[in-house]
Amino acid sequence: MMVLAVLLAGVGAADLAPRWRHAVGLVVAIGGALALGAGWHTVWVSGLVALVVVVWLEAGERQSSAGVVLLAVVSVGLVLASPALELGSAPVQQWYDDLPIPGLAEVPLDRAALGLGVLLFLATAANVVVRQGLSAVGPLVLAEEKSLKGGRLLGPMERWLVFAFAVSGHIGALGALVAAKGILRFPEISRDDPDGMRAEYVLVGSFVSWTLALLPVTLF
Numbered sequence: 001m002m003v004l005a006v007l008l009a010g011v012g013a014a015d016l017a018p019r020w021r022h023a024v025g026l027v028v029a030i031g032g033a034l035a036l037g038a039g040w041h042t043v044w045v046s047g048l049v050a051l052v053v054v055v056w057l058e059a060g061e062r063q064s065s066a067g068v069v070l071l072a073v074v075s076v077g078l079v080l081a082s083p084a085l086e087l088g089s090a091p092v093q094q095w096y097d098d099l100p101i102p103g104l105a106e107v108p109l110d111r112a113a114l115g116l117g118v119l120l121f122l123a124t125a126a127n128v129v130v131r132q133g134l135s136a137v138g139p140l141v142l143a144e145e146k147s148l149k150g151g152r153l154l155g156p157m158e159r160w161l162v163f164a165f166a167v168s169g170h171i172g173a174l175g176a177l178v179a180a181k182g183i184l185r186f187p188e189i190s191r192d193d194p195d196g197m198r199a200e201y202v203l204v205g206s207f208v209s210w211t212l213a214l215l216p217v218t219l220f
Helices: 002-016 021-035 040-061 066-084 093-097 109-137 139-146 150-167 171-190 197-219
Strands: none
Touching (some): 002 040, 002 066, 109 150, 150 171
16 A cells, blocks of 8 residues: 555645645655655656646646546555555665654554555645535535635544544544534525525535545555
């Protein structure tokens, strides 16, 4: 899962740095691949990740779905091919083993790297996927984003919590979080227009956001 970890980290880091997104994305992609063991025999890893990052950023600027589609296809391919993907010895392995964090003692480096990559992607890059989902439903639903901006700000924190609760097995806390969001959003939905666009925006955005946070849990 090392390659997938680098891919998600590169895309996520790029979207966190709007002014230098191309440079940051490529540095994280190439630097991460090398740090996790990519050498001359796996130089294609850096090239593949860099290509996806560039397409993702260019598609985002054009409001195209090409970046989302490419990221999804490559991610699925990497998951399916993970048993056959072998990187070299990771240069950061010794540094990771020496970290004075007891909770990481039994967590393999590849699992920790994937977790970091997922967290970076769920920050702001996942908002791009959510907007693509809203756009697919219809432009009127997407237009509600202007009046309900909280989703873009609270979305990352919500996804982090959903992912953390799910990966740690705290299903009760996950259910409480979902219920709390319904209660907090109820006043806004109750003032909805007869066309129901506001409620549809909240429902579609929430389900896409939760799906993005829950999908990676199957890899842990």
